[in-house]
Amino acid sequence: MKSLLFAGVLTALSINIASADTIRMGTEGAYPPYNFINDKKEVDGFERHLGDELCKRANLTCVWVVNEWDSIIPNLLAGNYDTIIAGMSITDERDKVIDFTEAYYPPAPSFYVALNGSNVNLKSGVIAAQTSTIQAGHVAATGATLVEFATPDETIAAVRNGEADAVLADSDYLMPIIKESAGKLVQVGEVYLGDGIGMGVRESDGALKEKMNKAIKSMKQDGSLNKLLVKWFGADVKTY
Amino acid sequence: MFTVCTDPSLLSGFDWFACYLTTPKHLTFFGSFFLVLLLIVVVAPLALGLGFAAAVASRSGSPFLSLPGRGYVALARGVPDIVFFLFVPIALDQAFEYLRYLMICPDQLGGVWQGNDFIVCSAAKLPLSTAAPIWHSVYGxxxxxxxxxxxxxxxxxxxxxxxxxxxxxxxxxxGASFGMTESQIFHRILVPQMWIFALPGLSNLWQILIKATPLLFLLGLQDIVYWARELGSSKTGIYAYPHPDWRLYYFGFLLVFYLALTAVSEAAYKRLMVRLSRGQGTIASVGKATLRSGF
Structure with missing residues (x-):
C-alpha cells in the first residue's frame, strides 16, 4: 500500500518535464521589512520585490519557498531550494559552507533594544537574539548571557515580558517596532556586524551565482536597487 | 474576502475582526486543521496494518519472518520520535533522489555529493523544481x-x-480439537478474540498519535502550529492587520482543538469497547452493576 501510494506520487511528480530555468527562492517569511508573509499569504517585503526583479533580469522563473531560519542553510545544501534570500548577512563562517552573491544591502548597524527606563548592562545582562544569527554570535562573544529564539518576533516578546534585558537585531528590523511601541521600547546600543546582506547559493552552483551577481550589478548601476532600499527602509537607509 | 475589507486601516471593532479572521492567511490556518485530521486518518490504518504485519511476522516460526518483525518493532520503538522524524524524511528524500539520479542522469559531472552539497540533476529532483507548489506539499x-x-x-x-x-x-x-487447521484457528479464533485485548493499548496509541501531529511542524510542514505562531506573532504596520503578541490566544485555540479531538475519541473508544466486549468472559462484558450484585 505504502509503496503503491508512493509510486503514484513519483509518477505524478514526473509528469512535468524539468526546465533548468526554474529557481526556488528560499526565505524565512518572518523578518519584516526584509521578508514576511502578508495577509494574502504571499511572500512580501524588500527581498520579494528585489528577488522578482533579479529573476526577471537574469531571465529565470522564480518560485518562493518559506523555510524556518534554523534549517535554512541545511535545506539549501540538500537541494530543497536554490537560493537563500532571507536577510542573511555575509560572514566568513557561513561562506565556508555556502557561497554568497555580492551584497544587495550595505552593511548596517545592529541595535540593542530594551524597555524604556530599564537599566541594562549590555556586557553582563541577559540579551535575546535569533538563533544562528551574527547577532547571537556577537552576544556570546561579549560575555553577556545569550538567550536564543527560533523567530525574530520571539526575541522582541522576550524583552517585552522581561525574560531578557535587551534584544540585539538588525536596526532595520527593530526600527518599525520601536516606532510603533508607543515609547515602551528604546534603542540602548549599537554595533556594526557583518559585511552586508547577500544571496546565499550552493558552492557548486557557480553559474547561478554569476547570473545573480550580474543582475545585482545592473540594479546597482541603474539605481533601481537604491529605489527599492529607500522604499522599504526609509530615506535614511544606506544606498549604493 | 468581503468588500468592506479593502482598506483594513479604516476598520474597527467587529468589522476589523471579521475581516481579519477571513484573510487568505487565516483561511489557510483553518484549512490546516483538515491537514491534521487527514494525517490522523491516513496514518492510523497504515500504522495498524504495519503493526499487524509485524505482530504476525514476529509470531512466525521462521526466523526469516520473526527476526525482521521483532527487529522493526524494537528499532522503531527504541529511537526517540523526534530523532526519527528528523532523520527519516531527509534520508527518504535523499534516497529517492539518489535512485532517480541513478536512473536519469548517472553520468552527472562531479557526482551527487560535492563538498557540503547534495546535488542531483534538475530532471532527477523530487519533486521537480517546476512542479506546482501543491506537489511539493503533497511530497512533504x-x-x-x-x-x-x-x-x-x-x-x-x-x-x-x-x-x-x-x-x-x-x-x-x-479449535484444534474440532479439527481446525492452524490457519483456521488463526482467522476464526485468534484474530477475532485478540482485538478486545488490543483495544486499550490501541486507543492509547490513537491518543498519542493525535497529540504527536504537531511534529508536522518539525518536518517543516505548514501545519496548525506553524500558522498559529505566524499569525499570533506581533505585527507592525507593514501588515494589513497590525496587532500585539497574540500567540497566547492562538495556542489556546489549538489547546481547545486538541482537547475536543481527544475527548471525542475517548467517547468513541468507550462505545467500541462495549461493543467488542459482548459475549466475552470479561468484567467489561457483564458490567459493574451485575458484578456487585453477583458477589
Missing part, C-alpha cells in the same frame, strides 16, 4: 505519513503481539 506530507506510519506501526505491533498472547489457550485447544 507523504514523507511525514511514512515516518508517522513507521513509528506508530511499531507501537501497534507491540500492542498486538501482547494481545495475541492474551487469548486464552483453551480457545486455541478447542
Amino acid at each position: 506530507f507523504g514523507l511525514a505519513v511514512i515516518s508517522f506510519g513507521i513509528v506508530f506501526g511499531a507501537f501497534a505491533g507491540n500492542v498486538l503481539v501482547g494481545s495475541f498472547k492474551a487469548v486464552p489457550i483453551a480457545q486455541i485447544q478447542t
Whole structure:
C-alpha cells in the first residue's frame, strides 16, 4: 500500500518535464521589512520585490519557498531550494559552507533594544537574539548571557515580558517596532556586524551565482536597487 | 474576502475582526486543521496494518519472518520520535533522489555529493523544481505519513503481539480439537478474540498519535502550529492587520482543538469497547452493576 501510494506520487511528480530555468527562492517569511508573509499569504517585503526583479533580469522563473531560519542553510545544501534570500548577512563562517552573491544591502548597524527606563548592562545582562544569527554570535562573544529564539518576533516578546534585558537585531528590523511601541521600547546600543546582506547559493552552483551577481550589478548601476532600499527602509537607509 | 475589507486601516471593532479572521492567511490556518485530521486518518490504518504485519511476522516460526518483525518493532520503538522524524524524511528524500539520479542522469559531472552539497540533476529532483507548489506539499506530507506510519506501526505491533498472547489457550485447544487447521484457528479464533485485548493499548496509541501531529511542524510542514505562531506573532504596520503578541490566544485555540479531538475519541473508544466486549468472559462484558450484585 505504502509503496503503491508512493509510486503514484513519483509518477505524478514526473509528469512535468524539468526546465533548468526554474529557481526556488528560499526565505524565512518572518523578518519584516526584509521578508514576511502578508495577509494574502504571499511572500512580501524588500527581498520579494528585489528577488522578482533579479529573476526577471537574469531571465529565470522564480518560485518562493518559506523555510524556518534554523534549517535554512541545511535545506539549501540538500537541494530543497536554490537560493537563500532571507536577510542573511555575509560572514566568513557561513561562506565556508555556502557561497554568497555580492551584497544587495550595505552593511548596517545592529541595535540593542530594551524597555524604556530599564537599566541594562549590555556586557553582563541577559540579551535575546535569533538563533544562528551574527547577532547571537556577537552576544556570546561579549560575555553577556545569550538567550536564543527560533523567530525574530520571539526575541522582541522576550524583552517585552522581561525574560531578557535587551534584544540585539538588525536596526532595520527593530526600527518599525520601536516606532510603533508607543515609547515602551528604546534603542540602548549599537554595533556594526557583518559585511552586508547577500544571496546565499550552493558552492557548486557557480553559474547561478554569476547570473545573480550580474543582475545585482545592473540594479546597482541603474539605481533601481537604491529605489527599492529607500522604499522599504526609509530615506535614511544606506544606498549604493 | 468581503468588500468592506479593502482598506483594513479604516476598520474597527467587529468589522476589523471579521475581516481579519477571513484573510487568505487565516483561511489557510483553518484549512490546516483538515491537514491534521487527514494525517490522523491516513496514518492510523497504515500504522495498524504495519503493526499487524509485524505482530504476525514476529509470531512466525521462521526466523526469516520473526527476526525482521521483532527487529522493526524494537528499532522503531527504541529511537526517540523526534530523532526519527528528523532523520527519516531527509534520508527518504535523499534516497529517492539518489535512485532517480541513478536512473536519469548517472553520468552527472562531479557526482551527487560535492563538498557540503547534495546535488542531483534538475530532471532527477523530487519533486521537480517546476512542479506546482501543491506537489511539493503533497511530497512533504507523504514523507511525514511514512515516518508517522513507521513509528506508530511499531507501537501497534507491540500492542498486538501482547494481545495475541492474551487469548486464552483453551480457545486455541478447542479449535484444534474440532479439527481446525492452524490457519483456521488463526482467522476464526485468534484474530477475532485478540482485538478486545488490543483495544486499550490501541486507543492509547490513537491518543498519542493525535497529540504527536504537531511534529508536522518539525518536518517543516505548514501545519496548525506553524500558522498559529505566524499569525499570533506581533505585527507592525507593514501588515494589513497590525496587532500585539497574540500567540497566547492562538495556542489556546489549538489547546481547545486538541482537547475536543481527544475527548471525542475517548467517547468513541468507550462505545467500541462495549461493543467488542459482548459475549466475552470479561468484567467489561457483564458490567459493574451485575458484578456487585453477583458477589
